[in-house]
Amino acid sequence: MRLELRGITKRFGSLVANDDITLTVEPGEIHCLLGENGAGKSTLMNVLYGLYTADSGEILLDGTPAHFDSPRDAMHAGIGMVHQHFMLIPVFSVLENVMLGNEPTRRGLLDADTARRRITEISERFGFNIDPNAMVEDLPVGVQQRVEIVKALAHDAQLLVLDEPTAVLTPQETDELMAIMRDLAASGTSIVFITHKLREVKEVADRITVIRRGRVVATASPDQSADELSALMVGRHVALQVEKRPATPGEEAFRVSDLSVFDDNGIPVVNQVSFSIRRGEILAIAGVQGNGQTELTEAILGLSERVHGEITLDGMALSGHSVRQRLDAGLGYVPEDRKKDGIVGTFAISENLMLDRSFGPPFVRHLAIQRGVRDERARQAVHEFDIRAQGIDTPVGTLSGGNQQKVVLARELSRDLRMFIASQPTRGLDVGSIEFVHERIVQTRDSGLPVLIVSSELDEVIALADRIAVMYKGEILGIVPPDVPRSTLGQMMAGIAA
Ligand SMILES: Nc1ncnc2c1ncn2[C@@H]1O[C@H](COP(=O)(O)OP(=O)(O)O)[C@@H](O)[C@H]1O
Ligand SMILES: [Mg+2]
Incomplete structure (x- = not known):
């Protein structure tokens, strides 16, 4: 199927999320939409998929104008979309999910027999090995994603949109997905592949459209260098490598011994984890998200209840202490979900900068906020951390x-x-900010602190770590140096010990 988007504009209030976007996807082409977070990629695809109505512009399928009022219309016209967050129903079988809603297709309704036959056909053709009767919740995420693809193909999708599909995959699963994309394209399916990862773009794209701030800024080729592509994406040159001298670690400063965290049902989500970090060293925890990393950092901070084991910092036991006491003992913490745990969006920058210190000097004396101190410190921080805002009174949420x-x-x-x-320190950040955050983390290491990083971005782990611990199903599968092959790390992330 040939897709043409002509002059698509989509506004949210005064924000122009898509500004006069024109692009063409040829039949059998893998077309990458490359752009930073917030560039407008998902919005554009949601317009195509009938979730949003464009303010202006035209969609043409094989030269014929198309209007979609809902995803059902889009599906009916042969468009399939795999969202970043899967839309499958976990307690239903693969078969039920594929039949779901009995969406009408060109061939009529998908009855159980037809659906089962199509699942088997498609699975065989692409080597998916999917059991139609399997419960979706029992399948690994990589397989769930394939079910999404099978579902789209079972409904005759001739144009498949994959929106940031690799976020939850191991490197091996990502490679497999790219192989599937190539097979699909070879059999004539057109693919729109959305990502911000240059490695993936360079590997699989036939053509690239770069979107920045809602506009198409370039059409690029996968042969262009990563430097060129990132400069197009960001609008300026950025350092893709973290500048970092070899670590010169001092003595051991932090230790976790036999730490387990149990969920509400008493099942361990962190299982007898032990590691230590020396001064001036970065230990990074790698792993596909959802393997206990969040629970581990929350336990270290004192946010969890059902915790067994020992945590010591500079010889002092932290176990049993409150969050407040741990922060006072000198734990600095960048939470995974900054909107929920890191900031108060309606508060000013100056107020957010003193959030955890509203109990005493220098910000509070005799129960009164020292506005002068607060504002002076805020101005310093805004300058030193290059915080781009109108002023220190700007609400952080904006x-x-x-x-x-x-x-x-x-x-x-x-x-x-x-x-x-720091947990997922650069999730959702633009490339320029990622560079800045990485520099600060390395500086913090070089100032002699033990640093613990948790990241599901393998490239980030490799760039920052002095040692890498890989977590899988709540356990640390191994601790390895950062120069082990990516493939070995990938296998460990899939549960295969080094
Ligand atoms: N439903 C919405 N309402 C208001 N603003 C939105 C909505 N969806 C997206 N935006 C805004 O539109 C811009 C583009 O977002 P999005 O298309 O999700 O970017 P991308 O997928 O490239 O990361 C962002 O500034 C985002 O905050
Ligand atoms: Mg998006």
């Missing part, structure tokens, strides 16, 4: 993700710290 993260970093790093922990 800043971009990158600038919100800088506020959190500025607050955490301007206390007297003995240790620094």
